[in-house]
Amino acid sequence: MASWRLEENIQRDMEKAQEAVELYGGHVLKAPNRYEIRTGVVVAARFADKLRRTAFAVFGGVVPREEIVRATSELNRKIYEKLISMGVGKLDIVRITVEASVEGGRLVFGEPKIEWFIPHTALEKKLEECEKKMGEVRQKIEALLRELP
Known part of the structure; x- marks a missing residue:
């Protein structure tokens, strides 16, 4: 079972961070001291x-790791609010990209880009609903046109 103690979570994150670098990269150097950080495709509940x-x-x-915790906490709060306003569910699939740099010893994040992956079945259902609605509108227009002299 996962621990909820901050110190243990930080230690686990540092171990997982090394694993992530070795396996996935997760970042791109865009310019000196400017990185693009990516989550990859993840379940929304796990982005943080x-x-x-x-x-x-x-x-x-x-x-310092305390600065990383502080800065990512602020970023995660901002992203969470965006996800909620977009209507993204906990189990929806997203990919988040954000630029980051160190300025005066502080970690600074830019505006995050959120990509929301909607399942194909959900899109088909929406399309069917739209086609049905368009058919109804078309029938009403045709009925109105028949009534005209």
Whole structure:
């Protein structure tokens, strides 16, 4: 069972961060001191862990871990609010990309880009609903046109 103690979570994240770097990369150097951090495709409920671990992997030797925790917490709160306003569910699939840099010893994140992957079956259902509605509208228009002299 996962621990909820901050110190144990940070240690686990640092271990997972090294694993993520070795397996996935998770970041791209865009310019000197400017990185693009990516979650990859994840279940929305897990985005925060992925971002924090990637931040530890990229900035672990550059800024104190407390700064990484602080900055990613603020970023995660911002992303969470965006996900809620978009209507993204906990089990929906997303990919999050954000630029990050170190400025004056502080970790600074740019505006996150959120991609929401909608299942094919959900799109088919919406399409069927739209086609049905369009058929109804078409019938009403044709009926109105027949009534005209």
